[in-house]
Amino acid sequence: MLLQVLGTAAGGGLPQWNCACPGCAGARAHPHRRRRHASLALRADEDRWYLVNATPDIGDQIEDSPALRPGPGPRDTPVAGVILTDAELDHTLGIARLREADGFDVLATRPVRRALTGLMRLDDILTPYTRLDWRELGDGPVPLTKSGGIEIDAVPVSPKRPRYAVTPDGADDDHTWVVALRLRESATGRSLVYAPALARWSDTFQDAVEAADCVIVDGTFWDDDEPVRTGISARTATGMGHLPIAGPGGTARRLSGLRARCLYTHLNNTNPLGDPDAPQHALLGEWGLEVAADRMVIEL
Numbered sequence: 001m002l003l004q005v006l007g008t009a010a011g012g013g014l015p016q017w018n019c020a021c022p023g024c025a026g027a028r029a030h031p032h033r034r035r036r037h038a039s040l041a042l043r044a045d046e047d048r049w050y051l052v053n054a055t056p057d058i059g060d061q062i063e064d065s066p067a068l069r070p071g072p073g074p075r076d077t078p079v080a081g082v083i084l085t086d087a088e089l090d091h092t093l094g095i096a097r098l099r100e101a102d103g104f105d106v107l108a109t110r111p112v113r114r115a116l117t118g119l120m121r122l123d124d125i126l127t128p129y130t131r132l133d134w135r136e137l138g139d140g141p142v143p144l145t146k147s148g149g150i151e152i153d154a155v156p157v158s159p160k161r162p163r164y165a166v167t168p169d170g171a172d173d174d175h176t177w178v179v180a181l182r183l184r185e186s187a188t189g190r191s192l193v194y195a196p197a198l199a200r201w202s203d204t205f206q207d208a209v210e211a212a213d214c215v216i217v218d219g220t221f222w223d224d225d226e227p228v229r230t231g232i233s234a235r236t237a238t239g240m241g242h243l244p245i246a247g248p249g250g251t252a253r254r255l256s257g258l259r260a261r262c263l264y265t266h267l268n269n270t271n272p273l274g275d276p277d278a279p280q281h282a283l284l285g286e287w288g289l290e291v292a293a294d295r296m297v298i299e300l
Contacts, residue, residue, distance in 0.1 A: 001150065001185040001192065002043040004068075005296040006051070006061040007036030010220050010268040011090040013057065021230065023269040033274060035294055036061060037090050038196045038266040040216070041068055042183060044144045048080040050105070052181065052194060054094030064295065080145075081105025081133075083152060085196060086178040087115040088162045095122060095132075103131030109138045109154055109176040115165045138176050141184070148186055154179040155208050158199035160241040178241075182208050190300040192216065196266040199241040201254060212260045213300050216292055219264025222271050222280060223247045230270040242266075245273075246283070256287040263292040 007013075014035040015024035027033040037055030044050055049068055055061070062068045062079065070077045081104045082095060095116075098104055108116070113134055116122045126132060135142065137154040144150040156175035161167075180195035191212045195205070198218035209215045220242040227233035227240060237244040244250045245264060255262040264273065264284075272278040273291050284290065 001183065001188070001190055001300040003183075003192065003298045003300075004041040004065055005216075005265070005292050005294060005298065006039040006041055006065065007055060007057055008038055008265045008267060008292045008294055009035035010038065010266045010271075011088070012269060013037050014267065014269050014274055016269050019269055021232075021269055023271070023274045026275055027269075033276065035267060035274065039091075040194060041065060042083070042144075042150065043067070044080065044150055045147060047078050048145065049078045050080055050107075050144060051082045051094075053085055053091035053196070054082045054098065055090060056093045058094030058097045075102075077101060079104065081107065083137075083181060084108040084112055085181060085194070086160075086162070087112040087165060088197075089164075091196075092116060092120075096126065099126055099129035101130050103133060105133045105135055107135045107137050107142065107144075107152065109179055110136060111161075111174055111177050115162065119165055137179065151184045151186060153182040153184070153208075155182055155193070155195075155205055157195060157202065157205060158197065158241055160197075160199055180205060180208065182212070185300070188300070192298070192300060193260075197241065198243050198251070199238070201243065201251065206254075209255075209258055209260065212258075214298060215255065215258065215260045215262045216265050217251060217255065217262065218242055218266050219245055219271065219273065219291065220266050220268045221245070222273060224249065226268075226270055232268075232270060246280075252284070252287050252289060255289055261290070262288070263290045265292045267291070 036057040040052040141151040158178035221237035
């Protein structure tokens with residue numbers, strides 16, 4: 001199984017266009033700290049790749065990845081489709097950037113598809129340009145291609161809707177609004193779990209990461225108080241739907257006990273891990289954990 005990390009930042013990227021916080025200022029002063037929106041590219045067949053989430057940076061992410069560039073024909077592209085973990089704007093706005101394609105697959109859970117086609121009206125908007133072939137996630141493993149080399153399983157992790165889809169009463173018990181993706185290669189049995197947003201650590205999620213060879217997980221905030229302390233929100237990390245890395249309820253303790261290679265992604269601009277010289281990196285190293293980097297290649 002071959003994957004390329006296309007981006008590792010939370011919403012807005014690093015730096016965020018309208019933010020002068022220390023993290024964003026540091027990324028402007030030191031370009032090597034810049035991070036694009038969190039996304040992966042997964043090779044399904046020799047010349048077919050799927051993007052895991054379609055971010056606002058999708059054009060630059062494709063151009064920066066030689067395997068994703070078009071050719072040999074003038075309109076040939078190896079990008080076959082998009083797999084979605086949720087309906088957030090930062091993970092879906094890039095779909096419209098693919099309108100020049102003849103058609104492409106979109107794999108999503110039922111509520112995510114409803115949000116994108118009903119509220120965002122993606123079908124109506126894109127039909128004059130291209131064809132969207134929707135495939136549903138959520139009822140067991142789905143083969144990515146007809147050859148069956150890679151299977152995808154959606155692991156529900158949160159009922160959190162994007163803001164544009166919130167109902168007046170705010171109630172929802174459908175945890176397939178946000179899922180982790182379990183990607184498994186049939187020939188080798190090797191698997192990866194990708195969870196850029198993680199609101200709770202369920203028994204089902206524990207089972208998935210225990211069986212995985214690599215885990216890439218939500219690293220939005222270093223600790224639970226970070227959003228409040230930095231002034232970006234009145235809510236804690238968990239209140240915003242993201243388990244923190246450190247602290248009593250953090251994910252580091254759980255990840256450090258796994259056999260898998262474990263990496264963090266989806267870093268917010270307030271997260272000290274955005275600075276490669278921050279002491280928090282040494283703490284992660286002591287736990288046997290890493291921060292994923294843009295353009296990183298992972299082969300399982």
